[in-house]
Amino acid sequence: MTTDTQHGAERIPPVRLLGVCLGLIVWSSCLLLLYAALSLSCILAPSFAGSGRLNLLLGLVWFIHLALLLWLSRRGLRQWRAPLPGVQPGTEKMLRQVALLLHGLGFIGTICIGFPVVMFPACV
Amino acid sequence: VANEINPSRSGLSALKRHTLLTKIWSSPPGWRSLAAVNHSVVGMRFIITALAFFLIGGVLAMLMRAQLATSGNSFLDHETYNQIFTMHGTIMMFLFAVPMIEGLGLYMLPKLLGSRDLAFPRVSAFGYWCFLFGGVILIAALACGVAPNGGWFMYTPLSGARYSPGINSDVWLLGVTFVEISAIAAGIEFAVTVLKVRTAGMSLRRMPLFGWYFLVTAMMIVFGFPPLILGSVLLEIERAFGWPFFDTARGGDPLLWQHLFWLFGHPEVYIIFLPGAAIVSTLIPTFARRAMVGYNWVVASIIATGFISFGLWVHHMFAAGIPYLALLFFSAASMLVAVPTSIQFFAWIATLWLGRPVLRLPMLYLSGFLFTFVAGGLTGVMVALVPFDWQVHDTHFVVAHLHYVLIGGLVFPLLAGAYYWMPLLTGRLPGAILGKWAFWLIFAGMNLTFLVMHLTGLLGMPRRVYTYAEAAGWEPLNLISSIGGFIMAIGFALFVLDIVLYSHLGNRFRRNPWGATTLEWALPNPIPPYNLASQPVVYDERPLKAQPGLPVEMAAGCHLLGVPRNNWRETLAVDAVSGKPSYIILLSGPSWTPLITAAFTGLFMLSFLFKLYWLAGIWALVTFISALRWTWDSGLPRDWSGVDAGAGFKLPLHPAAPDPPGWWGMLIGMFANGTFYLMLLFGYFYLWAVAPGWPPPVLLDVSPLWPWLAALVLLLATGGAYYALRSNAAGEIKKRNRVLILIAACGIIAVILFPLIPITGLPAPQTHAYIAVTHAVCGYIALHALLGALISIYVLLRCVAGYVSAQRNLDLRILRLWWLYTLLAGLSGLVSIHGLPLLTGAVT
Numbered sequence: 001m002t003t004d005t006q007h008g009a010e011r012i013p014p015v016r017l018l019g020v021c022l023g024l025i026v027w028s029s030c031l032l033l034l035y036a037a038l039s040l041s042c043i044l045a046p047s048f049a050g051s052g053r054l055n056l057l058l059g060l061v062w063f064i065h066l067a068l069l070l071w072l073s074r075r076g077l078r079q080w081r082a083p084l085p086g087v088q089p090g091t092e093k094m095l096r097q098v099a100l101l102l103h104g105l106g107f108i109g110t111i112c113i114g115f116p117v118v119m120f121p122a123c124v
Numbered sequence: 125v126a127n128e129i130n131p132s133r134s135g136l137s138a139l140k141r142h143t144l145l146t147k148i149w150s151s152p153p154g155w156r157s158l159a160a161v162n163h164s165v166v167g168m169r170f171i172i173t174a175l176a177f178f179l180i181g182g183v184l185a186m187l188m189r190a191q192l193a194t195s196g197n198s199f200l201d202h203e204t205y206n207q208i209f210t211m212h213g214t215i216m217m218f219l220f221a222v223p224m225i226e227g228l229g230l231y232m233l234p235k236l237l238g239s240r241d242l243a244f245p246r247v248s249a250f251g252y253w254c255f256l257f258g259g260v261i262l263i264a265a266l267a268c269g270v271a272p273n274g275g276w277f278m279y280t281p282l283s284g285a286r287y288s289p290g291i292n293s294d295v296w297l298l299g300v301t302f303v304e305i306s307a308i309a310a311g312i313e314f315a316v317t318v319l320k321v322r323t324a325g326m327s328l329r330r331m332p333l334f335g336w337y338f339l340v341t342a343m344m345i346v347f348g349f350p351p352l353i354l355g356s357v358l359l360e361i362e363r364a365f366g367w368p369f370f371d372t373a374r375g376g377d378p379l380l381w382q383h384l385f386w387l388f389g390h391p392e393v394y395i396i397f398l399p400g401a402a403i404v405s406t407l408i409p410t411f412a413r414r415a416m417v418g419y420n421w422v423v424a425s426i427i428a429t430g431f432i433s434f435g436l437w438v439h440h441m442f443a444a445g446i447p448y449l450a451l452l453f454f455s456a457a458s459m460l461v462a463v464p465t466s467i468q469f470f471a472w473i474a475t476l477w478l479g480r481p482v483l484r485l486p487m488l489y490l491s492g493f494l495f496t497f498v499a500g501g502l503t504g505v506m507v508a509l510v511p512f513d514w515q516v517h518d519t520h521f522v523v524a525h526l527h528y529v530l531i532g533g534l535v536f537p538l539l540a541g542a543y544y545w546m547p548l549l550t551g552r553l554p555g556a557i558l559g560k561w562a563f564w565l566i567f568a569g570m571n572l573t574f575l576v577m578h579l580t581g582l583l584g585m586p587r588r589v590y591t592y593a594e595a596a597g598w599e600p601l602n603l604i605s606s607i608g609g610f611i612m613a614i615g616f617a618l619f620v621l622d623i624v625l626y627s628h629l630g631n632r633f634r635r636n637p638w639g640a641t642t643l644e645w646a647l648p649n650p651i652p653p654y655n656l657a658s659q660p661v662v663y664d665e666r667p668l669k670a671q672p673g674l675p676v677e678m679a680a681g682c683h684l685l686g687v688p689r690n691n692w693r694e695t696l697a698v699d700a701v702s703g704k705p706s707y708i709i710l711l712s713g714p715s716w717t718p719l720i721t722a723a724f725t726g727l728f729m730l731s732f733l734f735k736l737y738w739l740a741g742i743w744a745l746v747t748f749i750s751a752l753r754w755t756w757d758s759g760l761p762r763d764w765s766g767v768d769a770g771a772g773f774k775l776p777l778h779p780a781a782p783d784p785p786g787w788w789g790m791l792i793g794m795f796a797n798g799t800f801y802l803m804l805l806f807g808y809f810y811l812w813a814v815a816p817g818w819p820p821p822v823l824l825d826v827s828p829l830w831p832w833l834a835a836l837v838l839l840l841a842t843g844g845a846y847y848a849l850r851s852n853a854a855g856e857i858k859k860r861n862r863v864l865i866l867i868a869a870c871g872i873i874a875v876i877l878f879p880l881i882p883i884t885g886l887p888a889p890q891t892h893a894y895i896a897v898t899h900a901v902c903g904y905i906a907l908h909a910l911l912g913a914l915i916s917i918y919v920l921l922r923c924v925a926g927y928v929s930a931q932r933n934l935d936l937r938i939l940r941l942w943w944l945y946t947l948l949a950g951l952s953g954l955v956s957i958h959g960l961p962l963l964t965g966a967v968t
Contacts, residue, residue, distance in 0.1 A: 012701035024431040101424035116452035
């Protein structure tokens with residue numbers, strides 16, 4: 001009789017799945033913050049919004065998220081290129097590749113949703 | 125600690141093993157089969173019932189098309205037409221599409237994942253009865269002429285008490301919420317099953333894509349349905365008790381309903397599409413005769429679709445007066461979702477391109493899917509453009525678009541799947557002739573109906589009008605649409621006839637007629653109630669290709685859990701990511717409690733519908749007691765050491781595991797609950813920021829002692845839950861039991877304190893939305909405290925009965941999780957209702 005650990009498969013914590021989705025979580029955060037900041041400012045502080053400072057604030061929110069996603073994507077790329085472990089190499093490779101793809105998609109998606117803040121006036 | 129009581133019976137013949145396993149896993153016969161919980165039985169019930177509702181919804185569609193075929197038609201009056209179009213949408217979305225995918229998942233997932241059943245068989249059965257009873261309430265209302273009549277999205281103020289004074293809207297709010305319980309149950313079931321209840325060696329990389337699709341769908345249900353449940357609850361409270369959440373005159377806002385509805389409604393489209401795509405991704409590799417191209421890319425695109433679909437809800441509100449810049453955020457997000465969808469399409473095309481495709485009947489339906497869904501996707505990109513959306517908003521163009529997406533994204537894949545898995549279900553092969561006729565009639569009828577409808581919409585015909593003037597010039601196009609609709613209906617009738625006929629008359633087949641490589645085709649036919657005689661260790665994404673001898677080996681019991689013992693319903697649990705065997709789950713057998721609990725829930729809904737609120741309260745309590753009774757005998761009354769799982773594995777039983785299915789289920793259930801509460805707080809902040817009539821005329825005025833005391837009581841209860849777990853681990857039984865009593869007492873005090881805060885500090889909740897929301901927040905926390913107190917007493921009773929020990933501590937961990945959640949909800953609620961007035965300067 002052997003115990004299960006002798007079959008060589010090491011545990012990979014399920015929280016890794018959350019890490020895989022980080023790029024999209026950052027994208028979601030950017031969308032929500034942009035929408036909330038714009039809507040609230042237009043209602044609660046119209047003078048602030050009308051002066052163009054709201055666009056600056058939204059641009060800053062956008063830039064911070066882009067920077068975070070760029071960092072995540074670079075980190076994901078480094079991890080993807082790193083040697084695979086001896087156990088569960090296929091699963092590990094998949095997790096790294098999916099994470100990299102999702103970080104990249106999050107980055108592109110954040111560019112798409114955020115670029116209007118530098119082109120169009122707020123609260124119109 | 126007892127060791128396993130049955131000696132190894134490795135000398136069992138395949139037939140003897142089959143007899144023993146069948147005896148353990150069979151559902152009771154005759155009327156007692158209502159107590160069945162087996163995933164095949166429950167899944168098939170879902171599928172057949174959803175199909176019946178689909179046929180009813182189809183008849184309603186034909187009635188509408190008959191009415192609209194000519195101008196000035198008096199075939200239906202406006203009230204009947206209103207009820208019919210509302211019920212058509214409601215039935216197709218809530219009683220067909222979602223339950224059908226639930227049925228598909230419940231039936232297929234264990235077979236594809238190589239397990240014997242789902243993680244929570246009784247929860248599935250409960251979900252089915254909720255779905256059935258909720259559906260019956262809605263259909264009965266239609267038969268009685270009091271069906272919902274405000275459109276399938278029930279916009280306020282039309283659906284409010286002033287403009288819809290009858291019970292029509294109540295039927296929708298209560299009936300749909302009842303059905304949604306079923307969806308949440310399925311979401312939890314799918315998520316835990318896919319993560320934990322797979323066969324050995326099936327890492328996430330080796331899992332069929334079908335599993336990935338259902339995992340993401342499950343999480344979307346868990347996070348997507350609570351906003352609508354909250355909206356329905358708030359609107360029903362407004363209608364029943366006059367609390368003005370959506371009434372502008374008293375500080376409410378109808379747009380809050382739209383936000384809550386579409387926070388559910390847009391993910392819902394992808395909740396329906398992803399299971400359709402799961403079928404496509406399962407069938408295409410089989411008929412292309414090669415592995416799926418770009419497995420990892422497809423996994424990434426499934427996850428991305430799930431996430432991005434939550435960022436699109438505002439594109440249903442482009443005409444609602446939101447700032448242009450915000451519209452651009454959501455317009456961009458709406459186009460972005462085409463990227464992951466396209467990745468899947470290119471992967472399917474590449475698989476066909478690089479494979480050796482054969483055009484069998486299911487592939488014909490898949491080609492219908494590819495064409496129709498792409499067309500629907502293209503019009504989706506068009507309506508994602510704000511100026512174009514304004515032009516076609518609320519016209520037949522949108523009706524045409526959504527039918528292309530839903531028929532293309534779900535119906536064609538379902539029909540393909542029905543033909544593909546029909547041999548598995550019936551033991552007979554489908555015929556080719558009737559199936560092809562059905563396809564061409566459906567395909568031609570569908571395009572005739574809805575392609576033309578784009579033009580009707582572009583010419584300006586609005587949705588939801590029961591007739592139109594001849595001078596509008598819409599008659600020829602409407603007539604063509606109606607003819608197309610009837611052709612499509614004939615096609616569906618032919619499909620049903622074909623399936624029924626060939627289920628009885630089709631040729632019998634030897635195993636695996638399509639040459640598929642997934643595990644469901646390794647099962648014997650007819651499929652035994654236990655699915656697999658032994659659970660294999662798999663080494664590849666396509667196990668039947670890599671291990672062709674698997675069907676025989678499994679039947680011979682060469683793999684895991686091949687030796688039945690103790691009348692236990694055993695199935696493997698694995699590490700969520702690596703697929704390493706973790707423990708053995710002992711599943712529950714047939715039980716009446718799911719049916720009884722659902723029946724009590726139904727009585728609660730009916731009492732509320734007929735405004736017998738005191739009776740509704742009683743049924744709510746009875747339902748909760750019934751649910752506790754249901755879980756009473758779960759787990760084991762004594763400790764067990766690890767048991768022989770076969771194939772060299774020795775594994776613990778699930779009550780002694782660190783992460784048993786119950787723990788996962790509770791955690792995922794808490795995500796749904798937390799989303800519900802977060803949406804309630806969102807409503808509070810939203811109304812404060814956006815609704816007219818704020819800040820409110822009066823603000824909460826209570827002594828600071830009350831909220832501090834309430835927070836302290838919650839803190840004590842939560843600390844007690846931690847302490848009880850610690851005492852249990854240390855073997856201090858008396859101390860543990862005393863702490864449990866203390867926790868219950870704290871819960872009761874919190875139940876008194878929280879409602880007192882708004883009752884003593886504010887006028888009646890009918891006067892302003894602020895007061896209503898404050899009551900709702902405090903009521904939510906009080907309800908959780910009450911349930912926490914009752915659960916504490918229940919856990920104490922289970923401790924006394926021997927279901928809890930240092931090794932088997934799941935009850936105490938769940939109690940701790942519950943109280944931790946209640947504490948967080950309580951603190952955030954108190955900060956919101958006391959902090960926001962201070963923050964905004966409304967009080968100093």
